[in-house]
Amino acid sequence: MRQDQPPHIIHTSVDDAPDDEMGDKLPARLEFRESGEDAFFAAVISEVNGDRVHFKLAPTYTLYMCCRYRTSLAYREELSKLERGERLAITVQKIANMVRSTVEVHIFVALNLLLP
Numbered sequence: 001m002r003q004d005q006p007p008h009i010i011h012t013s014v015d016d017a018p019d020d021e022m023g024d025k026l027p028a029r030l031e032f033r034e035s036g037e038d039a040f041f042a043a044v045i046s047e048v049n050g051d052r053v054h055f056k057l058a059p060t061y062t063l064y065m066c067c068r069y070r071t072s073l074a075y076r077e078e079l080s081k082l083e084r085g086e087r088l089a090i091t092v093q094k095i096a097n098m099v100r101s102t103v104e105v106h107i108f109v110a111l112n113l114l115l116p
Contacts, residue, residue, distance in 0.1 A: 029065060031074065032069070038094075041066075041094065042098065044063060046098060046101070067091060070091050
């Protein structure tokens, strides 16, 4: 995947989905490059137009799938469980900081704070 390409979702059957070391088999995962994750998270968190999103939990589910990808073996299979956990913690902290920043910027605009 080139850097300028958006993240993509890989669909598989539940039986073919790789075990993510948490005992779950996901029928889909969202893969994204670290080099473009800031722009991707900004698009999902702070640039979402709630009027145009039909599935209101789509941003939340997208971020969930990003976190699940960080825990899966599909994300840098050479990493140990500890290293994978550390990278997940960095990702979750980055998401939390972006959500906080979005709330602070739009504190007086109630519609922008309607997070799904």
